[in-house]
Amino acid sequence: MHIFMTNDDGFESPGIIEMAKRLARLGRVTVIAPNRGRSSCSSSLSLQTYLRMWKKESYGENITVLSCNGTTADCCKLGLEHWLRNDKPDLIVSGMNNGLNNGSDCLYSGTIAGAMESIFLGIPAIALSAETVKKPEYLAKAADFAFEVVKKYFVDSSYKGILSLNIPKEEEHIGWKDLKITKLGIQRYDNAIREMKDPSGHLGFWLSGTMLPDAVPDTDVFWIHRGYPTLTALTWNMTDTDRLAEVKEIADTEK
Template sequence: MTKKRPLILVTNDDGITAPGIRTLISIMNTIGDVLVVAPDSPQSAKGHAITISETLYCDKTSIDTDAPQEEYSCSGTPVDCVKMATHEILKRKPDLCVSGINHGSNAAINVIYSGTMSAAVEAGIEGIPAIGFSLLDYSMKADFSHCKEFILTIVNQVFENGLSKGVVLNVNIPKLQASQIKGIKVCRQANAHWEEEFDKRTSPMGREYYWLTGKFVNEDKGEDTDEWALANGYVSVVPTQFDLTAHHYIQELNTWNLNE
C-alpha cells in the first residue's frame, strides 16, 4: 500500500512571490501535497494582526505553472492567510504548516513582531503542527540553497515525533555557506531588544514624518540562546509557546491584597 502524502500549508509574510517562499514550496513538494496561501504583498512586522474592518480577498493563482501545488494570493495578513486556508479553502486540517523562508532574522525579541512566526503561531492555535523558517539575509536576492537540508531534517523530525500542544518551532538559519554551518542547536530565546529611534523629516509640503530606526542590543551572555547559536555558526531551533501567561508569577500575585 502506498503511504499517503501529508498535506502541507505554506505561507509567509514577505509575499507570495518572494524567493524565500518559492524555495520553501519547492522543498515541501518533495515531502507532501502543498497548499499555498500567502499575502499578495509584503506584510513584514505585522505580528498577529488580522483584517476586521476592510474587505478581504483571496484569489486562486498559478505562479509556478509547471509545479503541482495549489496557490492562493490573499490581500490580508499572514494570520489571515492561515485562517482563510483552514476555514475556507481546505476541507480538512493540514498535517503541517510551514511559514517562510523569511528574508531576515526572527530570533530573540523579533519573534514578537514577526508576521512569519505569527502565521505559525496561528496554525498552532488551530491545532496544526507548525514551523517558522527564517534566513539571516534581508536581501530579495538571498541565496536559500543551503537551507534545504536543515529544513528537511527539521520537518521530517516533526512528522516523526510530533509537537506538544501549544508549541511551534522558530527556526533561524545563519547566512553562511552550507559547509560553514556546524549543525542544529535547540535554544532558548535570547534576552535582547531593540533600542528604537525615529528619523524625523519634513515633506515637500511641510509636514513632518518619521522613519523608524534603531539598533539591536543583545545583553544576554548565555551560550544556550538563539543569538549565540547563530553567531557561532549553528541553525537555531526555539520551541515557542503562545500561552503568554507568566505562570511563575501567579503565586506571587496571589500574595497581593487584590480583594480588599
C-alpha cells in the first residue's frame, strides 16, 4: 500500500510525524507538506509564486519526506499530478492537524483541503484533526486511534470516499465505543474579530475567537464540545439540490 500524506501545519509538525510512523506499518508513505505553518489556507493555490520542493530527513523506515514553500493544495498538486504521477498512491491522509476541524470550519481548513484533493484522481482520503498535538501522551493516544480508524475503513473495509475524523482532548472518550458518526454543524465563535492598535496608534484587527459549544444536536460540533470524537463523510459537491427547483422556477418566470 502506498499512502500520500500532507498537512497545513508544516512537515515538522508532531501530528504528521506521529501519524506517518504508524501508517508506515501499512506500506510506503510519501509526505509532501508545507515548509511552514499554513493553517486556514483552505484550497488556495499559489498561482503567482515560484514553488520549490526540498527532500527532508525521513521520519522513519518506509517514509519519504519532502516539503514545499506553498500551501497544502500546492503540495497535493505537485505530489499527485507530478511527483507521483507514475506512482499513484492508494490513500491520502491529511494531518494529524493541531486543532479541530469540525463543522463549518471545514470551509477554511487546509487539512480538509488536503483530503479533498483526492477527488481529482478518485483516491480515498481522510482528514485527521486533534484538539492539540503539543501534548505527547495525548497525541500518542489520538494517533493510535486514528490509525485504527484508517485501517478499519480503508484497509479492512476498502472504503472509497472521503472522511473527516476529529478527536477531542478528553482522553477517556478516545475509542470506538464513543465515536459519533454524524454530519457537519455550524461552528460559531465569540469575539471572532478583535480590534486593537499597534504601538504607533494605527488601527488593526486580529482574527481569533473562542469556539462556542452551542449547536444543533447530532452534529459534529454538538458532540465534539461534549468530549466525543466524530467521524463525518465528506464530499466536494456544494450544490444545494433542495433549492435547485426553486432557482429554476424563479428563472422561468422571466422566459
